[in-house]
Amino acid sequence: MNPSVLILGSTGSIGYAVTKHLLRQQYRVTILVRNSAKAKALFGQAANLTIVDGDAQDADLLKTLAHNNDFVFHGVNYPYHQWFGNMDVVTQKLIDAVGPETTIVFPGNIYSFGLMKTPIREDSQPAPCSRKGALRLAIEQQLEQAAQAGTCRVINVRLPDFWGPNVMNDGVRPIFENALTGKAIPWLYNADIPHQTVYTPDAAAIIGRLMTYAMERHPALSAPYTVWNYGGHTFESMRSLFTQLTGITRKPLTMKVYSKLFVSIMGLFIPVLREVKEMGYLYENTVLLDDSRIRSLFPDFTETPLTEALTQTLSWFASHKELPFTPEPQAATVR
Secondary structure, X not given: OOOEEEEEOOOOHHHHHHHHHHHHOOOEEEEEEOOHHHHHHHHOOOOOEEEEEOOOOOHHHHHHHHOOOOEEEEOXXXXXXXXXXXXXXXXXXXXXXXXXOOEEEEEEOOHHHOOOOOOEOOOOOOOOOOHHHHHHHHHHHHHHHHHHOOOOXXXXXXXXXXXXXXXXXXXXHHHHHHHHHOOOEEEEOOOOOXXXXXXXHHHXXXXXXXXXXXXXXXXXXXXXXXXXXXXXEEEOOHHHHHHHHHHHHOOOOOEEEEOHHHHHHHOOOOHHHHHHHHHOHHHHOOOOEOOHHHHHHOOOOOOOOHHHHHHHHHHHHHHHHOOOOOOOHHHOOOO
């Protein structure tokens, strides 16, 4: 029988890509959503998809849904200013809901390593330099302790920034919408240093492969808690990425790089920007994941060609925002 998975955060950035990927792989997928109409619009009708209305903070509902699943994908996210008291709490509720044979798949990030000067390995020592970094570290420790205690199994897949279809956060959405309309593309602090990003369908493919290996009891996934880095593309600068992006939309490249002073002032009025301020070091410096371990595990894996990935993301935004876009024929190949 095909594996079963409960997906939390399926209508969000990475959860959307993982849901689409696992549906194509014929997983039996249940998604817990607060807006079933939105979920139906995103995923349509699939024979192996069950949509449940509810909130991941509902411990009883979570326990009912998580029971006997092979996997639970923990893609729950909140706006930055709502992380504390939500992200840690929902993680504990999920740990309490699953059984020892269930594997929690967690999309981690780089926040717990602060301003790491060398590429982050799976065994690098955490050194958070922000409140949110300390919280992310605490959440990883929650999951690791639960796995080591035999409460569940955990696969932690650490990712850098990501972009792709349905990545609607305020750092990514305006980039693609403005590239389509010819408006200035926004970025923070410095657009001329190397920056690592992941295309969400590529991250989903990596996560799907790890889940397959876990089902097959592959030796690389034999420990109750495993960590894997996936870094995707490292661009020489975000300006170089934006140049490629506007080349596809055939619009002139214009950019608006916001200063630290702007973020500080606007943070007085906008809670999310106030939280962005402490993460500014990620825009002033290059922080990289070393993903050589996972590339060794999957030597045949290759990223979606960049032009194709950018085109598919632009096409998604154009379709969902009713913006004009006609892809070049050679760039419109479906993966």
